[in-house]
């Protein structure tokens with residue numbers, strides 16, 4: 001990943017934030033904080049809320065459902081995974097710059113608002129009527145929901161930090177589930193599952209065909225008779241916004257006085273894959289800004305190709321399910337495979 005060094009410096013209002021502030025009601029303007037002035041975190045909070053409100057109000061899909069190797073979900077109050085609900089909050093970073101390393105918060109910020117696929121995973125888990133393994137479970141957007149619905153869930157992710165947070169959230173909600181820190185291509189568990197699921201972009205993050213083949217072999221080895229592997233793929237190639245479309249808005253969240261903002265910058269071809277770049281910014285309560293460009297590589301993949309790869313390891317295509325695109329997120333196709 002391309003990770004330029006962290007350069008803390010006094011925060012000057014981001015042009016995007018400035019535009020959002022322009023859109024705010026006149027009463028929101030505050031004397032002494034005109035464009036270009038240094039601002040405090042408190043000022044950003046207002047811009048952050050305005051950005052979320054604008055996103056909800058504005059049509060056009062400017063934001064990709066992309067995040068990956070390091071994490072994200074912006075949970076609004078009341079959401080199952082809300083980091084700010086009564087279940088106890090994680091402590092914010094102590095020093096400016098630390099926030100950029102906060103995998104959990106970035107997964108919350110960048111993925112947590114995505115909900116279009118949840119009903120589908122619930123339905124698949126219900127139909128499976130047996131233990132479910134989620135690959136790339138992150139901090140539990142899907143796994144916690146399935147466990148709350150009474151499912152017997154195992155959540156696997158290669159990030160120990162995300163798994164620890166998932167456990168913390170499960171404990172806070174009195175949910176029981178099993179967790180595993182392991183790669184999707186090399187896990188070995190001593191039991192089998194009625195369903196193995198891979199939501200969001202996991203399939204695009206495995207390092208191309210060889211990584212996917214390893215995952216498929218491990219998944220097949222862990223499927224109970226009659227079990228199914230259900231894995232999501234992006235339904236369309238992410239790209240730049242249509243000409244004339246408004247620029248994307250940042251995903252934003254506020255936690256313990258720290259403000260996190262993640263702005264999609266571009267999607268560009270890179271060595272046979274796509275690189276999605278985001279500007280991540282963290283403003284400390286003191287007003288100090290840290291920022292970096294986060295780059296995630298997405299392997300190109302379509303359902304035909306994935307089903308052919310699955311067939312090569314003895315998994316046959318059962319059905320394809322669609323998750324519709326939303327204003328904020330591209331749609332996806334969920335390929336459901338069963339042991340041939």
Ligand SMILES: C[S@@+](CC[C@H](N)C(=O)[O-])C[C@H]1O[C@@H](n2cnc3c(N)ncnc32)[C@H](O)[C@@H]1O
Nearest residue numbers: 067068136137138141157158159183184199200
């Ligand atoms: C886009 S997030 C999705 C998180 C969660 N499934 C959800 O839907 O909210 C992708 C997750 O896959 C994990 N991941 C990426 N590559 C992985 C691999 N090779 N093995 C296990 N986990 C992986 C990341 O750590 C991240 O938590």
